Amino acid sequence: MRSLLSPSIATLALLSVGAKAEAQRVHEIQMEANPQKEVFRFVPSQVTARPGDVLLFKAISGAPHSIVFEAGSLSGPAHEALNGAMSRRAGDLSSPLLNPNGAEYRITVPALAPGRYEYFCLPHRAYDMRGTLQIAK
Template sequence: MKFHAKIWQKLSLFLSVVVLVVASFAVSASPAAAETYTIKMGADNGMLQFVPSNVTVKPGDSVQFQINSVPPHNAVFDKVPGGDAGFAKSLSKDQLMFSKGDSATVSFASDAPKGEYSYYCQPHRGAGMSGTITVQ
């Protein structure tokens, strides 16, 4: 009887270790988390530009537009893959931001069309303040 109890005890310990190892693989194999990229609105040197002006993201990622210098700024999308003006408008952050640190975030859904999304700052478009987000 003691012999059977020891076998069951060792078998239970072995099975517990196997379950623990398998569970640790499942936890460590989780999918990559979405990232958030920051684009400064206004360069550190006072130039009217987005920094960086070109960003590459993946579906599911977000881009945060943050006031840095020479406000006011906004981010208006004018060209999107497929040319859907309504979709471009839905991504746009038309509201002018005035204070350093103010921000607006654009999220690209997991099913976002791949390609180039161009945007500009409405008050400074004539100065060339524009950029591109590429969704790969």
């Protein structure tokens, strides 16, 4: 009986670890700026994610960059959840500056209601450098 129980427990443990690993996805978002070509963008500009996924922002060119979520359209719980998910915040809903090129910033998507969450790069806001986080149903 004991030998039958051990493989079953081991199998369940492996299945639960595998399920957890598949649930989290890393979405790389590149941050680019080239004033000579008038290019200021997040690539991709829209990311569809689920709570638990990771947003990996990478400063590729034109640093410094930042990620600031638009506060005006957020509910109180969404505002708190996003602030809580942003380590080393520079301010409300704002990442620290990513400088130099090559710098990275990670946000683990918190429990947010399905919908669109807009963000922008503060140093390049005048150039309309913005992106959208779409939370899937």
